[in-house]
């Protein structure tokens with residue numbers, strides 16, 4: 001139970017010679033596991049599937065037990081402090097069903113309209129806040145926290161509000177750490193050695209998952225399986241490295257500039273958002289890296305499909321296929337058959353969706369768009385954990401193949417500096433001159 005990788009529709013465009021890269025892959029594998037490469041201080045996520053903080057998870061579970069009647073948990077965070085938990089929840093959540101504790105995200109943009117309506121919504125709800133920020137100084141979550149902290153204190157009083165604010169941040173430093181210590185909020189840790197986009201399996205993801213009632217144990221088992229599967233330095237036995245090398249070669253030898261992650265299940269839309277941060281922030285530097293995009297089919301076949309089929313030939317697709325649906329429906333027979341669907345009556349939607357996937361792949365490949373096919377069995381917590389770790393390790397390998405540091409994001413500062421200057425922050429006066 002893991003993942004299947006099919007490169008048939010890449011090999012038509014590219015010769016993937018594992019032998020040629022065997023030595024390089026082995027070296028990088030050692031670099032990752034011995035933590036000797038660029039950005040090596042941030043390789044703490046490597047061991048998380050087995051060495052996650054077990055005491056902390058127990059503390060999260062007992063916090064959830066104490067707060068089992070909460071109607072809403074507001075999770076404040078952005079980027080890696082947001083996308084992983086949002087992706088995990090969407091991955092497994094049944095559409096159109098209301099969880100006992102609803103998880104609502106905030107601080108992932110600066111929209112006053114969004115926050116206004118959230119504040120209104122929370123007025124008659126029994127709620128708590130989990131504010132997540134490794135640095136503690138990121139503007140978006142800091143603004144949202146300031147506003148929601150005022151609201152929760154007004155609603156419950158300062159003393160009770162303290163029991164309803166859970167902070168996930170650095171172990172010993174930062175603005176949020178200091179605030180949490182001063183106010184006596186319950187704290188959870190983002191380890192020094194784990195950067196935001198690699199933090200799903202820390203309290204960053206685990207707290208929201210536990211509050212949403214997700215099976216965290218099986219998620220960690222999935223990640224453990226991915227760890228075991230990616231533990232070989234022999235690329236022939238390591239699908240994560242095969243994926244990493246393939247996308248590297250499509251870029252370097254086939255001149256592809258864009259990788260699109262494609263899904264056929266709306267539950268995967270936010271997984272794509274998480275994936276985009278992972279690869280975009282890790283690889284997009286020094287004028288290198290693939291631009292990562294995503295699409296949800298068949299929806300986007302009716303918008304982007306035209307471009308993919310016939311636009312500039314600079315992209316390839318990585319299709320994430322789900323073999324088995326939990327629930328399904330069949331198409332009923334109709335006596336008039338005006339829509340001419342009787343030829344597929346009694347067929348399930350999964351059957352039709354799979355034919356759409358196959359037909360699209362054939363079309364796009366014939367339009368010179370290489371397709372990597374990744375298949376998982378189903379959309380459950382186990383496979384979420386598996387995919388998270390699979391892509392994390394693939395991303396590290398891929399960035400090291402490009403000879404860049406996968407774990408920093410210096411470019412993100414540019415917009416922040418300009419925004420601070422425009423807002424009149426002290427010390428930024430000369431930035432735009």
Ligand SMILES: O=P(O)(O)OC[C@H]1O[C@](O)(CO)[C@@H](O)[C@@H]1O
Nearest residue numbers: 079080081133134135138196412
């Ligand atoms: O957890 P923090 O420190 O608020 O950072 C949130 C996100 O912002 C970034 O630092 C980019 O500004 C991401 O790398 C990170 O995931």
